Amino acid sequence: MKKKNIFLALFVLVVGAITINAQSYNLKYNLKKGQDYRFYQETKMKIVQSLGFIDQEINNEFKGITRFTPVGNEGSNIVLNTSFESMIVSVKSMMFNLDYDSSKPLDPNDNMAKLYSAVIGKDFKMVITPQGKVLRIEGIDRIIHEAVKSMENVQPQMAAMMRKTLSSHFGAEALTGNMAMLLSIYPVANKKVGDNWSTSTKLASGLNADLNNTWTLADASNKQWKLKGNGNITTEGGETEMNGMKMNINLTGNQDSEFVLSQNDGWFVSGKQKQQIQGVVSMKGNAQMPQGMEIPMKVTLSTYLEKR
Numbered sequence: 001m002k003k004k005n006i007f008l009a010l011f012v013l014v015v016g017a018i019t020i021n022a023q024s025y026n027l028k029y030n031l032k033k034g035q036d037y038r039f040y041q042e043t044k045m046k047i048v049q050s051l052g053f054i055d056q057e058i059n060n061e062f063k064g065i066t067r068f069t070p071v072g073n074e075g076s077n078i079v080l081n082t083s084f085e086s087m088i089v090s091v092k093s094m095m096f097n098l099d100y101d102s103s104k105p106l107d108p109n110d111n112m113a114k115l116y117s118a119v120i121g122k123d124f125k126m127v128i129t130p131q132g133k134v135l136r137i138e139g140i141d142r143i144i145h146e147a148v149k150s151m152e153n154v155q156p157q158m159a160a161m162m163r164k165t166l167s168s169h170f171g172a173e174a175l176t177g178n179m180a181m182l183l184s185i186y187p188v189a190n191k192k193v194g195d196n197w198s199t200s201t202k203l204a205s206g207l208n209a210d211l212n213n214t215w216t217l218a219d220a221s222n223k224q225w226k227l228k229g230n231g232n233i234t235t236e237g238g239e240t241e242m243n244g245m246k247m248n249i250n251l252t253g254n255q256d257s258e259f260v261l262s263q264n265d266g267w268f269v270s271g272k273q274k275q276q277i278q279g280v281v282s283m284k285g286n287a288q289m290p291q292g293m294e295i296p297m298k299v300t301l302s303t304y305l306e307k308r
Helices: 002-022 111-119 140-149 156-170 172-183
Strands: 037-051 054-074 077-092 097-101 124-128 134-138 196-204 208-221 224-235 239-242 245-262 268-283 293-307
Touching (some): 111 140, 111 156, 134 172, 156 172, 224 268, 245 293
Antiparallel strands (some): 037 054, 037 293, 077 097, 077 124, 208 224, 239 245
């Protein structure tokens, strides 16, 4: 009788383990209307360009807290009022340096700092699917336009350059890809631990590229999900123009991601991403540089996320 009870207990444990492992999950954002959701983001990017016998290094850093507030739905899609609540931006290079910290007093003579400051605390609308695909962003381009328009004693050419610089990071097109890179992580169908699925994202911040990720539900325990992602990044190719110079950008790379998310609402607990990209930028010949130039380039990027 005692052996029978032991066998029964072992049978229950085995069946229980199989049941847990076979459980499927509806992975998605389940955000409550009117509740604020935030994450702290820290991104560091290093760009190395080989210009003949000189390597030019550009170091960019972004730190900040972003707030997302669900205000309604469009069918099953989620409408979010979104705002950058705090921001630290740093750019270090041979040609250009920028330091902005929204927590510090604004320098009245720093026009770029004024522009960044004009974005802080301003709501814009973002519509996402429950899986995190960013359908559209509205209002941020207007915020940038009004910020540049309010600048005093700035020549039109300089104002246009400032608008282009800010839009390349925070404009609707660039921001759609940047937000999707973090938010677009969930599958359409239910998944079990060990299952895989794919997502694709168009990036348009600085360069146009395709990001294709394969995700795995690595763990589901303690009321949390752990997702791991492995992705490939490829520039779209074709000719583009930057600062009046025509060029072809041919870069490829990979991205590794790991996120811990709440099973209750699908929101982030923590996360990290790493990118490594390299290739060649081919400059077309012009009056100043008839022979053109090929510039080998390497980009490394790391991002850390944390719920706030």
